[in-house]
Amino acid sequence: MRNVPPALMMVFLATLVFTLATAVDSEFRSSTATSNVEGAFTKLLGDGRRLFSGQSVEMADVYLHSGFYPSIFDSREPAAAKAIASNDDDHTNHKHDEQGKCVHEEDHAAHKHDAEGKCVSEESAGGHVDEHEKAMSFMDQTLDPLQGFIRNFRITQHSHLENGEEREVLPWLKLAIALDPQGVETYAVTSYWLRKTLKRVEDARDILREGIRNNPKSFELLFAMGQVYEQEDKDHEKARNIWLAAEKFWEEQPIEAKETSVGQYGKITVNLARLESEAGNLPLAIQYFELTKLTSLQPEAVQKQIDEIKARMLRTTNSTPVFEPAR
Amino acid sequence: MNTVFAIAGVVIKELYRRKDFYVLFVLSALITIAAGSVNFFKDLVMVRYVKDICLLLIWFSTLIIAVITAARQIPAEKENRTIFPLLAKPVSRGQLIAGKFLGCWLATGLAVLVFYVFFILVTATKGGDWQLVTYSKSIGLLWLMLGMVIAMTLLGSVVLSAVSSNTTICLVVIIGVLFIGEHLNKIALRQSEPVKSITYTLYYVIPHFEIFDVRNLVVNNKPMPSLKACGLATLYAGAYVTAFLYCTWLIFRRQRLNT
Numbered sequence: 001m002r003n004v005p006p007a008l009m010m011v012f013l014a015t016l017v018f019t020l021a022t023a024v025d026s027e028f029r030s031s032t033a034t035s036n037v038e039g040a041f042t043k044l045l046g047d048g049r050r051l052f053s054g055q056s057v058e059m060a061d062v063y064l065h066s067g068f069y070p071s072i073f074d075s076r077e078p079a080a081a082k083a084i085a086s087n088d089d090d091h092t093n094h095k096h097d098e099q100g101k102c103v104h105e106e107d108h109a110a111h112k113h114d115a116e117g118k119c120v121s122e123e124s125a126g127g128h129v130d131e132h133e134k135a136m137s138f139m140d141q142t143l144d145p146l147q148g149f150i151r152n153f154r155i156t157q158h159s160h161l162e163n164g165e166e167r168e169v170l171p172w173l174k175l176a177i178a179l180d181p182q183g184v185e186t187y188a189v190t191s192y193w194l195r196k197t198l199k200r201v202e203d204a205r206d207i208l209r210e211g212i213r214n215n216p217k218s219f220e221l222l223f224a225m226g227q228v229y230e231q232e233d234k235d236h237e238k239a240r241n242i243w244l245a246a247e248k249f250w251e252e253q254p255i256e257a258k259e260t261s262v263g264q265y266g267k268i269t270v271n272l273a274r275l276e277s278e279a280g281n282l283p284l285a286i287q288y289f290e291l292t293k294l295t296s297l298q299p300e301a302v303q304k305q306i307d308e309i310k311a312r313m314l315r316t317t318n319s320t321p322v323f324e325p326a327r
Numbered sequence: 328m329n330t331v332f333a334i335a336g337v338v339i340k341e342l343y344r345r346k347d348f349y350v351l352f353v354l355s356a357l358i359t360i361a362a363g364s365v366n367f368f369k370d371l372v373m374v375r376y377v378k379d380i381c382l383l384l385i386w387f388s389t390l391i392i393a394v395i396t397a398a399r400q401i402p403a404e405k406e407n408r409t410i411f412p413l414l415a416k417p418v419s420r421g422q423l424i425a426g427k428f429l430g431c432w433l434a435t436g437l438a439v440l441v442f443y444v445f446f447i448l449v450t451a452t453k454g455g456d457w458q459l460v461t462y463s464k465s466i467g468l469l470w471l472m473l474g475m476v477i478a479m480t481l482l483g484s485v486v487l488s489a490v491s492s493n494t495t496i497c498l499v500v501i502i503g504v505l506f507i508g509e510h511l512n513k514i515a516l517r518q519s520e521p522v523k524s525i526t527y528t529l530y531y532v533i534p535h536f537e538i539f540d541v542r543n544l545v546v547n548n549k550p551m552p553s554l555k556a557c558g559l560a561t562l563y564a565g566a567y568v569t570a571f572l573y574c575t576w577l578i579f580r581r582q583r584l585n586t
């Protein structure tokens with residue numbers, strides 16, 4: 001060994017290492033094929049990454065509020081939903097007439113209405129905003145001089161990002177998805193902000209596709225995907241098929257899971273009902289409305305829709321001439 | 328005064344001889360560049376998260392630099408026995424403390440400037456605006472806060488013998504104040520007596536480092552505090568710095584040096 005020149009020894013060792021690496025690498029890849037797909041966060045943090053996912057969504061919410069956000073020491077409504085997650089399309093797509101009546105019945109089941117079709121929690125469309133303003137009024141007048149001084153250095157006005165600046169929330173949402181690929185709601189929220197405020201429909205569709213790939217039986221994501229096809233592409237046929245798949249997956253759940261997601265089922269059925277109603281399949285529309293009624297918080301409002309369709313059916317039947325009267 | 332500046336000059340030279348600043352700067356730069364180079368939905372103008380991360384790293388790094396630099400000044404002089412020729416110059420103990428404080432403060436000020444130049448460049452490349460007034464106020468407030476930190480750490484260095492224990496205690500206190508200092512009054516209200524009164528007293532007594540944290544305003548492009556508020560903050564910081572340095576001098580002037 002003493003006679004072997006160091007350079008030759010180095011070459012020999014390098015060759016040995018390279019050869020072993022090629023052998024070990026293939027073995028390693030085959031044994032960890034699944035974990036590679038899950039990404040770096042899984043390797044680094046394991047299941048603990050899910051804990052940080054919620055934090056990341058909260059950061060997105062902080063950004064959406066332009067930094068005006070209550071700390072854990074501030075009193076705030078414990079049940080107050082994050083503004084970032086209030087992504088129901090009924091919020092923006094839900095149209096009201098001058099009387100506050102819904103003119104578009106897309107998400108009746110999720111949205112609370114009285115028998116007249118009026119929103120019960122909100123007197124007008126501005127009511128949504130008032131409720132949120134109330135939840136965010138954690139910074140009251142203070143008599144504490146030090147606190148008053150500190151507020152000179154803090155954001156004290158509640159405002160939301162607008163004019164395309166909403167994109168600033170996306171990095172945190174994307175991080176939340178990377179941390180918890182099974183967090184179904186984060187995909188839906190991300191797709192909502194991409195589609196509704198940034199008008200990036202294809203990106204919204206891609207993020208939903210990614211969500212469905214990671215959660216193949218998620219009826220929430222299928223519902224959101226159906227909305228993209230229905231509202232953006234006006235492809236009612238595709239939307240119907242996707243919502244039917246969503247309904248099927250909802251039905252396949254255990255009974256306990258169904259109980260916690262009846263609202264989502266209502267959204268699916270009411271949208272299917274509307275599609276069938278628009279397509280003229282009125283008996284089928286009634287069937288879906290009947291299903292919606294079972295889960296709705298305002299069954300009277302849904303019944304009103306059913307009655308209207310029945311009246312429409314009757315009018316259609318009456319107006320059809322049975323025979324031509326003789327002249 | 329020349330003596331104080333001479334001592335301060337030595338401290339500044341020490342900062343750029345040591346590796347702490349370079350390591351923290353390179354680490355901060357690498358993390359910021361890595362975060363900034365991530366492409367989210369092919370959108371290149373998302374800038375707030377980069378500003379957020381970069382400012383957090385600047386705060387963290389400059390805080391570490393300030394505490395470590397200040398904590399080792401007097402103990403190192405004692406350990407190397409260079410304090411004896413220094414005090415024989417003649418330099419009074421008060422001048423020594425003032426010089427050490429000024430040196431540490433100016434040195435961290437330089438570090439803050441370098442970090443902020445990097446921050447402004449990164450923000451500009453991501454499409455951010457050149458908000459020079461905002462950045463100036465932000466730099467000034469951070470520097471004032473670091474002044475308080477340095478003065479407090481110098482006090483710790485004459486009370487606690489080991490540099491490591493002083494550094495650890497100071498960092499725990501500072502980070503604790505940064506997180507809950509502002510909310511101690513709210514916490515006090517939820518307590519029963521006598522904890523309530525003690526917590527409330529603490530709320531008014533502790534140095535509120537978090538006042539100077541205007542990162543949220545910078546990140547969210549909100550208007551910075553008025554000049555009057557900044558002036559009051561300067562007085563606030565000045566009062567604490569004076570109090571800490573005075574306490575340091577009170578302890579140090581009668582302290583035995585041959586430990």
